[in-house]
Amino acid sequence: MGNETSNRGEPWKGFLGPNYGYVLEQYELYEEKSDLVDPELKELFDYWGAPPLLDSSYAEAGDTQPVPAANTAKIAAAIKLAENIRAYGHLYASIKPLESGKKDPVLLHLEDYGLSKEDLKAVPVEILCANAPAHVKDGLAAIEYLTDVYTKTMAFEFHHVHNMEENKWLTEMVESGAIFQPLSDEKRISVLKRLTEVEGFEQFLHRTFVGQKRFSIEGVDMLIPLIDELVARSVEKSPKTVNIGMAHRGRLNVLAHVLGKPYEMIFAEFQHSPNKELVPSEGSIGINYGWTGDVKYHLGADKQIKAENTVRARLTLASNPSHLEFVNPVVEGFTRAAQDDRQTNGYPKQDITKSFAILIHGDAAFPGEGIVQETLNLNQLSGYQTGGTIHIIANNMIGFTTESVDSRSTKYASDLAKGFEIPIVHVNADDPEACLAAAYFAYEYRRRFNKDFLIDLIGYRRFGHNEMDEPFVTQPKMYEIITKRPTVRALYAEQLEKAQVVTKEQVNEISEQLQKKLQTAYDKVPPKAEKRHQIMEMPKAVFNGIPTLDTSVPKEELLEINRELVTYPEDFKVFPKLDRILSKRAKAFEENGKADWSLGEAFAFASILRDGTPIRITGQDSERGTFAHRHLVLHDYETGDVYSPLHTMKNVSASFDIRNSPLSEGSVLGFDYGYNVFAPETLVIWEAQFGDFANAGQVIIDQFISAGRAKWGQKSGMVLLLPHGHEGQGPEHSSARLERFLQLAAENNWTVANVTSAAQYFHLLRRQAAVLKKEEVRPLVVMAPKSLLRSAFSVSNMEEFTNGSFRLVVEQPNLGEKTEEVERIVLCSGKISGDLTDRIQKSDKSLDWLHVLRLEQIYPFPRRVVADLFAKYPNLKEIAWMQEEPENMGAWNYVESKLREVAPEGVSVDYIGRRRRSSPAEGDPTTHRQEQERILQEALTKTQIANDVVTR
Numbered sequence: 001m002g003n004e005t006s007n008r009g010e011p012w013k014g015f016l017g018p019n020y021g022y023v024l025e026q027y028e029l030y031e032e033k034s035d036l037v038d039p040e041l042k043e044l045f046d047y048w049g050a051p052p053l054l055d056s057s058y059a060e061a062g063d064t065q066p067v068p069a070a071n072t073a074k075i076a077a078a079i080k081l082a083e084n085i086r087a088y089g090h091l092y093a094s095i096k097p098l099e100s101g102k103k104d105p106v107l108l109h110l111e112d113y114g115l116s117k118e119d120l121k122a123v124p125v126e127i128l129c130a131n132a133p134a135h136v137k138d139g140l141a142a143i144e145y146l147t148d149v150y151t152k153t154m155a156f157e158f159h160h161v162h163n164m165e166e167n168k169w170l171t172e173m174v175e176s177g178a179i180f181q182p183l184s185d186e187k188r189i190s191v192l193k194r195l196t197e198v199e200g201f202e203q204f205l206h207r208t209f210v211g212q213k214r215f216s217i218e219g220v221d222m223l224i225p226l227i228d229e230l231v232a233r234s235v236e237k238s239p240k241t242v243n244i245g246m247a248h249r250g251r252l253n254v255l256a257h258v259l260g261k262p263y264e265m266i267f268a269e270f271q272h273s274p275n276k277e278l279v280p281s282e283g284s285i286g287i288n289y290g291w292t293g294d295v296k297y298h299l300g301a302d303k304q305i306k307a308e309n310t311v312r313a314r315l316t317l318a319s320n321p322s323h324l325e326f327v328n329p330v331v332e333g334f335t336r337a338a339q340d341d342r343q344t345n346g347y348p349k350q351d352i353t354k355s356f357a358i359l360i361h362g363d364a365a366f367p368g369e370g371i372v373q374e375t376l377n378l379n380q381l382s383g384y385q386t387g388g389t390i391h392i393i394a395n396n397m398i399g400f401t402t403e404s405v406d407s408r409s410t411k412y413a414s415d416l417a418k419g420f421e422i423p424i425v426h427v428n429a430d431d432p433e434a435c436l437a438a439a440y441f442a443y444e445y446r447r448r449f450n451k452d453f454l455i456d457l458i459g460y461r462r463f464g465h466n467e468m469d470e471p472f473v474t475q476p477k478m479y480e481i482i483t484k485r486p487t488v489r490a491l492y493a494e495q496l497e498k499a500q501v502v503t504k505e506q507v508n509e510i511s512e513q514l515q516k517k518l519q520t521a522y523d524k525v526p527p528k529a530e531k532r533h534q535i536m537e538m539p540k541a542v543f544n545g546i547p548t549l550d551t552s553v554p555k556e557e558l559l560e561i562n563r564e565l566v567t568y569p570e571d572f573k574v575f576p577k578l579d580r581i582l583s584k585r586a587k588a589f590e591e592n593g594k595a596d597w598s599l600g601e602a603f604a605f606a607s608i609l610r611d612g613t614p615i616r617i618t619g620q621d622s623e624r625g626t627f628a629h630r631h632l633v634l635h636d637y638e639t640g641d642v643y644s645p646l647h648t649m650k651n652v653s654a655s656f657d658i659r660n661s662p663l664s665e666g667s668v669l670g671f672d673y674g675y676n677v678f679a680p681e682t683l684v685i686w687e688a689q690f691g692d693f694a695n696a697g698q699v700i701i702d703q704f705i706s707a708g709r710a711k712w713g714q715k716s717g718m719v720l721l722l723p724h725g726h727e728g729q730g731p732e733h734s735s736a737r738l739e740r741f742l743q744l745a746a747e748n749n750w751t752v753a754n755v756t757s758a759a760q761y762f763h764l765l766r767r768q769a770a771v772l773k774k775e776e777v778r779p780l781v782v783m784a785p786k787s788l789l790r791s792a793f794s795v796s797n798m799e800e801f802t803n804g805s806f807r808l809v810v811e812q813p814n815l816g817e818k819t820e821e822v823e824r825i826v827l828c829s830g831k832i833s834g835d836l837t838d839r840i841q842k843s844d845k846s847l848d849w850l851h852v853l854r855l856e857q858i859y860p861f862p863r864r865v866v867a868d869l870f871a872k873y874p875n876l877k878e879i880a881w882m883q884e885e886p887e888n889m890g891a892w893n894y895v896e897s898k899l900r901e902v903a904p905e906g907v908s909v910d911y912i913g914r915r916r917r918s919s920p921a922e923g924d925p926t927t928h929r930q931e932q933e934r935i936l937q938e939a940l941t942k943t944q945i946a947n948d949v950v951t952r
Helices: 017-032 039-048 056-061 069-092 117-121 139-150 164-175 185-208 223-236 251-257 263-271 324-339 370-380 415-420 432-449 476-484 488-498 504-523 540-544 555-564 576-592 597-610 665-678 691-705 708-712 738-743 758-770 798-802 831-842 863-871 892-902 925-939
Strands: 154-157 241-246 285-287 301-307 310-317 355-362 389-395 424-428 453-458 615-619 656-660 683-687 719-723 751-753 780-784 809-811 824-828 850-855 857-859 878-886 908-914
Touching: 017 039, 017 069, 069 117, 069 139, 069 154, 117 139, 139 164, 154 432, 164 432, 185 223, 185 251, 185 263, 185 432, 185 488, 185 504, 223 241, 223 251, 223 310, 223 355, 223 389, 223 432, 223 453, 241 251, 241 324, 251 263, 251 310, 263 504, 324 355, 324 370, 324 665, 324 691, 370 415, 370 665, 389 432, 424 432, 432 453, 488 504, 555 576, 555 597, 555 798, 576 597, 597 615, 597 758, 615 665, 665 683, 665 691, 683 758, 691 708, 691 719, 691 738, 738 751, 738 857, 738 892, 758 780, 758 798, 809 863, 824 831, 824 863, 831 850, 831 878, 831 925, 850 863, 857 892, 863 892, 878 892, 878 925, 892 908, 908 925
Parallel strands: 241 310, 241 355, 355 389, 389 453, 424 453, 615 656, 615 683, 683 719, 719 780, 751 780, 824 850, 824 878, 878 908
Antiparallel strands: 154 424, 285 301, 301 310, 751 857, 809 850
């Protein structure tokens, strides 16, 4: 470095300000052992000596003065003090309404830093707080200012945000005061009115419907104005959709005041009176109803936000069962679906400005429910991220009757978010203007950085967990404070009266007008009339089921698709072994008209895309396939570049979105369910790594996929691919728990299939795609194969693709032709059908007495088709159901009664399979083979099955 520079400050630019503490630490190290110092700083120290001390003249002219050695330690200590205020100020902040008095900020004891007030006055403001307002003139004032900023009714945690640009922006927003947007008197009065509505509505319900559950919002009333602020800002920036997910507490208030659900509709639900008659005629709000319905604090709604006769946004509150946080991934799926443009070849084009999500959590549920962590993990993954979700913890400081010390191992309910580098603001729910500032801060961060933000809205719960609870039984001290505490409405009214924004008379008038409005709405509700209540029937299209559809594809189209599947860019190098496999597969179809399972699936996907239907398929290994069978995303073995033939096919105007998912069933399944509900024209497929692992998504299956339409009128046509089959791989890699899906099957709520050939799978997927936007749509559960993927048994001829449709039942070829001789019919499903076919083909005995039917669709049970097949055989003596699952699992418990209903008179119905077990499969492969052999031999033995305990 030369000495030609006359400006002493110039060499240090870039190291001063917020980085000055680091410079001082390096200088201390330099004096002790210079070879350990940052090389760039060492060069500066070698030439210029000690780092400069900033003063007011430097702020104006960019000049510096040398730092006396004695001051270096003082400045470093002052910087440490400022950083401690930033990092730990939240521990001393007034963020809990039930705690009175200011905490002693131990971190501010100057003697612990070897500092005096005079020492601090000598430190330039710029070093301690570069964003301080003009009235802060010295280091002592800067420390006092920082203490005020970080210990008021808002507290901040973002030191865990490692991105320097984000951290710098967050710091500037807080320390400059920019998060506090100017509030007009009109705005303050509107907040007071909203708080009056929130409180008055709850009080009206409390005295009118005594003892009925409503899960009151009281204690975190500011949740409603906070959401209002987020929605208003989103409309200002013109996103198309705002999606909200929340549990029960405060839900009726959100429905009434955020979604605009009329009071009279809510009152009718309390009265058990028909409320659909009370839906506003303009249809500005849609309430989600199914034919069985749900309790009022589970229901969702949709609302259009209009301005100047134009729809500015769609506001959606997702329906949610009592499984609290499981709505989180569903709402994220809603949001991603609203952002994706699927009318394009390749991956969908995402526009994160089109929608965003607000998730409202409980303080016990946020750290307590694992689905929260699973969903947070999605926030930066390309296939699942939504450009930032705003999380709000409606923090009552209690869960049911369990206090925080017994429900989490962390200081704050929000601490889980730190692991995902999500900024956190804790705000006192009794300070309305701080809450509005938190909303602005959250929205601006999301808009700028497209990442999640969390607001910990700390309040209390004015009543018990529900309105029949007596909280004094379990939290007497807490509720002694709560019963004496004025509501936030009263506190804010008093604040505005003192500021002469409103008068006491105006406050009373606002309250009186609301009560008149509530009473008028109540008077419109029919009186409680239990006799008028009736059980609703499912829609006719659901009752009738999916009709037979021609899902064939012309030969020329299949041949064209087949060629395109093995056509790659000229410079793209597929792994040689894989290239040979794919080329051989394509050649087999081109020359012999034979297609295996994976090619049949590719034909289905490609033809569905050509029909204009977008596809989204996700799962832990979906690009390649868990069993290395799919290979729809290829990797250049030299460069690592990826390529999918389905992204470049001709005559396609719909997106193909295929994603490897994180190792999470619950969140990914919920996300894709939500995606499908919000984008019903899309064929959404979730694939389990093994069908057994669907266990980890059971809440989504039970509460949303199987029952969402009956409860909430929420249609879904998503597909679940669940690899299933006993191949000796032990209890956790055998069974997709078919029995559970059949136990949940009723009212045509979904289709459960266990298909056995490539063509059947092809037609099944095409049938599902064909009904996606129709009333008869329902989810599809497929017991997908594993070993069957490469079995010759599943290979189909070209004619099976170019003709016909999905067959509910498939007859075993070359059996049952001599109808007079058939005495036994064996019905089976899935992989064991292939095992049995192999034995039949190898048998040298006459099997004219036997016929085999493969039940391809198990639910809805094809009763008429099966009955007609049975009727063909006049000498039938026995019908046997064969399965490889234990007797208490698989399909037997479901099909037994159905078979008995359609069996000809005098014909027995029996079972062939494993005996009842607590575990779904043997752990030892030798034992598995012995059991499998016994089952197959029993099916091919011409004697009626003995119903003894050994085989049962």
